[in-house]
Amino acid sequence: MTKFSTLENFGHSLRVQSYLIQPRSADEIYEAFRLAKRDGLTVTARGAGRSYNDAAMNGGGLVLDLSAMNQISEWDPATGQVRCEAGVTLRQLWQRVLPDGWWPPVVSGTMTTTLGGCLAANIHGKNNFRMGTIGEHVTAFTAILPTGAEVTCTPKKNADLFYAMIGGYGMLGVFTSISLQMKRMHSGLLEVHAWPTRTLAEQLQSLEDGAPKFDYIVGWLDCITVGHGQIHAANYLHEGEDPDAQKTMQLDYQSLPSRMFGVMPKSLLHFFMSPFMNNFGTWGVNTAKYIASLRRHVFRQSHAAFHFLLDYVPSWELSYGRAGLIQYQSFLPKETALQAWTEILTLAKKRGLPSYLGVTKRHRPDKFLLTHAVDGFSLAMDFKITDANRTRLHQLTQEFDRIVLDAGGRFYFAKNSETTAETARAFYGEETVERFKRLKKRCDPNGLLESDLYRRIFVS
Amino acid sequence: MNLQTHLEKDEMTSSLTPSTPLQPRKRAILVGASTGLGAALAKKLARHGWTLALLSRRSAVLADLCAGLNADGVTRALAYEHDVMNYAEVPALLKRIVADLGGLDLFIFNSGINLPPGLEKMNATDDIQMIATNLSGAIAWLAPVGDLMKESKSGMIVGISSVAGDRGRIANPGYNTSKAGMTTYLEALRNRLTRHGVHVLTVKPGFIATDMLRSSAGPKPFTITPERAADDIYKAILKRKQTFYTHPIWKWIMLAIQHVPSVIFRRLSF
Numbered sequence: 001m002t003k004f005s006t007l008e009n010f011g012h013s014l015r016v017q018s019y020l021i022q023p024r025s026a027d028e029i030y031e032a033f034r035l036a037k038r039d040g041l042t043v044t045a046r047g048a049g050r051s052y053n054d055a056a057m058n059g060g061g062l063v064l065d066l067s068a069m070n071q072i073s074e075w076d077p078a079t080g081q082v083r084c085e086a087g088v089t090l091r092q093l094w095q096r097v098l099p100d101g102w103w104p105p106v107v108s109g110t111m112t113t114t115l116g117g118c119l120a121a122n123i124h125g126k127n128n129f130r131m132g133t134i135g136e137h138v139t140a141f142t143a144i145l146p147t148g149a150e151v152t153c154t155p156k157k158n159a160d161l162f163y164a165m166i167g168g169y170g171m172l173g174v175f176t177s178i179s180l181q182m183k184r185m186h187s188g189l190l191e192v193h194a195w196p197t198r199t200l201a202e203q204l205q206s207l208e209d210g211a212p213k214f215d216y217i218v219g220w221l222d223c224i225t226v227g228h229g230q231i232h233a234a235n236y237l238h239e240g241e242d243p244d245a246q247k248t249m250q251l252d253y254q255s256l257p258s259r260m261f262g263v264m265p266k267s268l269l270h271f272f273m274s275p276f277m278n279n280f281g282t283w284g285v286n287t288a289k290y291i292a293s294l295r296r297h298v299f300r301q302s303h304a305a306f307h308f309l310l311d312y313v314p315s316w317e318l319s320y321g322r323a324g325l326i327q328y329q330s331f332l333p334k335e336t337a338l339q340a341w342t343e344i345l346t347l348a349k350k351r352g353l354p355s356y357l358g359v360t361k362r363h364r365p366d367k368f369l370l371t372h373a374v375d376g377f378s379l380a381m382d383f384k385i386t387d388a389n390r391t392r393l394h395q396l397t398q399e400f401d402r403i404v405l406d407a408g409g410r411f412y413f414a415k416n417s418e419t420t421a422e423t424a425r426a427f428y429g430e431e432t433v434e435r436f437k438r439l440k441k442r443c444d445p446n447g448l449l450e451s452d453l454y455r456r457i458f459v460s
Numbered sequence: 461m462n463l464q465t466h467l468e469k470d471e472m473t474s475s476l477t478p479s480t481p482l483q484p485r486k487r488a489i490l491v492g493a494s495t496g497l498g499a500a501l502a503k504k505l506a507r508h509g510w511t512l513a514l515l516s517r518r519s520a521v522l523a524d525l526c527a528g529l530n531a532d533g534v535t536r537a538l539a540y541e542h543d544v545m546n547y548a549e550v551p552a553l554l555k556r557i558v559a560d561l562g563g564l565d566l567f568i569f570n571s572g573i574n575l576p577p578g579l580e581k582m583n584a585t586d587d588i589q590m591i592a593t594n595l596s597g598a599i600a601w602l603a604p605v606g607d608l609m610k611e612s613k614s615g616m617i618v619g620i621s622s623v624a625g626d627r628g629r630i631a632n633p634g635y636n637t638s639k640a641g642m643t644t645y646l647e648a649l650r651n652r653l654t655r656h657g658v659h660v661l662t663v664k665p666g667f668i669a670t671d672m673l674r675s676s677a678g679p680k681p682f683t684i685t686p687e688r689a690a691d692d693i694y695k696a697i698l699k700r701k702q703t704f705y706t707h708p709i710w711k712w713i714m715l716a717i718q719h720v721p722s723v724i725f726r727r728l729s730f
Contacts, residue, residue, distance in 0.1 A: 003611055004608050004611035005611065005612055006612045006613060006614045009481075011481065013481030014479065014480070014481055014484070015614070016479070016562065016563040017558070017563045017564060017608075017612040017614065017615075018563075039555060039559075040556065040559060041555075041559050042559070053481075054478070054479075059479070059487075059561075059563035060487075060558040060559040060560070060561055060562045060563050060564070061559055061562075323481075324481065326481050326482065385481055385482065390482050390483070390484075391482070394483055417480050417481050417482070418480050418482055418483075452478060452479070452562065455478055456478040
């Protein structure tokens with residue numbers, strides 16, 4: 001049963017109608033491919049719809065909502081091996097494994113994402129410099145191709161597909177079963193160190209110097225003053241460091257508070273944030289935040305609270321207003337990062353379009369075909385969209401793209417929404433794009449798997 | 461059917477500029493697009509960044525219009541040859557167009573013919589022909605489009621009806637009936653769909669300087685250009701009006717005419 005439905009992205013910045021199907025088995029996925037072929041439609045797989053751009057959108061085509069295929073098929077607390085269907089969310093996963101003393105090795109900033117989506121985008125976390133992307137912890141996956149063929153891939157078997165489908169944005173096949181190795185935990189808490197940074201240079205230096213010493217490191221950057229910031233770095237607790245380990249690893253201990261000050265439901269918080277979502281308001285908030293961050297401190301925090309910042313304020317995206325937001329993330333080699341981002345941040349400020357949230361991370365390269373990673377850093381910036389700033393903001397992103405390309409940088413397509421096919425080809429490289437297209441031809445000879453993202457960066 | 465059937469599917473979709481958060485492209489279907497008000501609406505929508513599917517049975521004229529709209533190398537309009545009396549092909553064609561456009565935000569039905577019978581004798585053939593085109597043709601599209609938009613809880617339907625539907629006059633019973641039927645059908649559709657987040661706009665043009673107008677006799681007060689009408693209709697779309705007269709003075713004229721008692725109205729010569 002298909003239902004013509006209006007779907008949105010995570011940034012509430014795109015809204016388009018598609019024929020939505022909710023398959024419950026590999027057979028039903030194949031059935032959807034046959035239906036699409038008969039009707040001349042294209043197909044896109046969608047997990048939780050948490051991409052900021054058009055990765056899980058397919059206007060006028062078929063969208064497979066995989067959220068009903070959400071069984072954790074096997075979990076072995078002795079080895080930390082888990083096998084899941086593609087619609088299993090990170091929330092389901094960590095809640096299943098943590099009480100047994102394990103944690104997913106790589107998580108996104110929200111726990112609502114599905115594993116299928118995480119693999120399709122090959123997500124990274126605040127530990128990318130140490131643990132790589134989620135794909136590096138996949139021991140095997142099964143996917144169904146548009147031809148109806150079922151393929152099982154491991155880093156050894158069907159390796160070309162393994163390294164192309166992970167990070168392939170669902171353009172080669174649809175994941176049905178995913179096996180992952182979890183990481184052993186000795187506590188439900190992390191030891192978090194927080195300290196301020198006064199300039200971008202200092203922040204990047206902190207990430208660089210801090211990375212070898214910590215399991216996680218992430219920076220907050222005030223893009224309005226261009227430079228003020230704060231680093232949060234965290235370490236796992238070793239065996240014996242948490243006397244109440246058994247207790248802290250229980251779910252009760254991990255739950256995010258649903259109310260502020262014990263009274264106000266956090267689900268209302270975004271209403272109170274939206275008045276500050278302008279240049280002046282954000283300057284005020286950022287300055288207050290920076291002043292609060294001047295105190296260096298060390299504290300213990302639950303995994304859920306440290307990792308899932310985006311879930312801490314439910315529906316925070318709505319505070320950006322009716323037209324939503326875009327996220328612009330660039331990945332730059334450590335040699336060029338400071339100069340390029342200084343240029344980018346200055347340009348944004350000059351144009352009167354500063355980002356309201358900047359987040360920096362440390363990265364390492366990986367072997368995946370459509371990789372976004374570099375030996376360097378990433379800076380993710382959120383921009384509020386208004387009817388008045390659309391054209392200027394678009395212009396700005398195109399100027400950013402030029403600066404990033406010139407600095408040898410890369411982009412990540414769970415985020416960037418304005419990157420053109422020309423820019424994508426430039427940073428992936430001609431050879432990579434051709435290799436990907438050859439695999440595409442092999443897996444999907446009739447060109448059934450297409451998302452709006454695919455058409456934007458590989459076709460137009 | 462589709463004028464671009466000679467193109468590969470890939471080439472066709474690739475020709476449309478992708479819609480991004482900062483360069484959003486809304487999608488519209490315009491039935492009856494080749495000349496007159498339809499062509500003016502197509503140009504107006506294209507100028508405002510819409511992506512269009514234009515339908516008409518006059519494929520050569522349509523192809524010229526599309527070529528003009530896409531002249532600078534940006535594809536804004538796709539052309540589809542379609543006779544609105546070919547009711548049976550509508551559902552499949554609709555699905556096809558929605559896929560080609562990549563969604564559907566606005567549907568405009570503008571097809572219509574006007575065959576005045578003269579005052580001497582009635583002309584059942586022409587009257588039935590007008591019902592078949594203006595009314596049945598509209599219903600064949602409005603019903604499936606309405607269902608589709610209802611499912612997705614989004615979108616807007618615009619029906620180009622006419623002031624002629626507000627009263628039955630001696631000069632043109634068939635045309636009056638077809639437009640009265642269309643106005644009523646649109647009203648019913650509005651009542652069905654508003655609760656599902658779908659907006660329905662009934663446009664009632666007076667005289668617009670098009671080929672259709674040249675074929676009818678009599679005085680033509682407040683005649684406006686198709687471009688002026690298209691500008692006004694676009695504003696009404698943005699303002700989400702329910703019923704809209706163009707030229708706006710017709711709202712008052714028709715209010716008066718609607719209230720002329722039959723005892724007088726049946727003796728008038730218009």
